[in-house]
Amino acid sequence: MKHIDFYLDFISPYAYLAFEHLPQALEGLSYSVDYRPVLLGAVIRHHGQLGPAEIPVKRSWTYRHVMWLGHAHGIPIDMPATHPYNPLPHLRLALAASGAAHTSRLLTETLFREVWRGGAEAADPARLAALQARLAPALAPDDAAVKARLKANTEEALARGVFGVPAFVVDEQLFWGFDSLPALRAYLQGDPWFAGPQWRDADQRPSALAPAAPRA
Template sequence: MPSPIEFFFDFGSGYSYFAAVEIEALAARHGREARWRAFSLGTAFKRTNALPLTRAPLKSDYTRIDWTRIAREKGLSFQIPEGHPHAGLPALRAFHAIDRRDPALAKRFALEVFRLYFAGDLATDDLSEVAEVAAGLGYPKADLAAAVGDPELKAHVREVGEQAVARGVFGAPWVFVDDEPFWGWDRLPMVERRLAGA
């Protein structure tokens, strides 16, 4: 079996959202599994001295236009939430807690978090709201609250981000195909060609 493609994403990244909507079908077209890796872009920003796109001078205005334009073309309801980007640690940790038990459910959870967050209907830094999303998909609130508070899970989440940066990840979305890196939603056509020629 060919190795999975690795999909690194951050819940506060609009480009990650657009990639998340496409990545499963893309991988399936080439007989690959997509392995989703949620991480915090803040880990990379500390190394690169970067700012979130929507807080960076000049980049901010363009990013808002571009995200809205892409969402419209993809038929996605979209708005940049007030106070964006949220730190989103509860959503990040919840993803990893769910992923440990059921990776397929974790992907569905991630897509729902993206959809709700970029509709202005979810505070990703509010555990009670995040738990409601998980509960709606069948993951018990009590189980999630216990898992998210587990120091071992918190350490695991930090480690995922640190390992990503150690592999050269400095933005999101980020895809590895057989360890070859691709940065950005707009690189998915290149990922497709790479998979077709693998």
């Protein structure tokens, strides 16, 4: 049985869609999953990138695209009243409620659906307080240990080559994005193509572009 580390941030509609679609995409296969919250903003900054929502025309396309993907795959999705928003409370709450570096499927589902269903304000203080009362009434999401857990998850993801979410790591092979789920399935099924040069050596050639320096 293969193990998958699923790196996610609740701010990402693609991570939400991938989470919802994962059981169908991998139906019939034997695997285990750890859901690992990370701070997408830190990942993006590390690689010197802009987020999709920071580029106006890309923001418009992204929101329309995720609405289409939800429609095409039968996944309920509503844009939050404000997006992007600050996902730190949801990320820290998830890790506080789990008491570990990863979260259960049920806990992850609860938080994703809180953001991506209903069209409400994801960062509304009253909604966040009610969510904490449901999930972790006796725990402090701002506790130093919880913050350290989120930082460690994010650093681990970066060390494994993660540059965005959703990201799936299995056997130290990285699959990125909602549209990588068919490739992930093929890999888990043992498709020999992944042992060949088209996968292994695709990036082993010089580039005419100067690499961007990672941001501090």
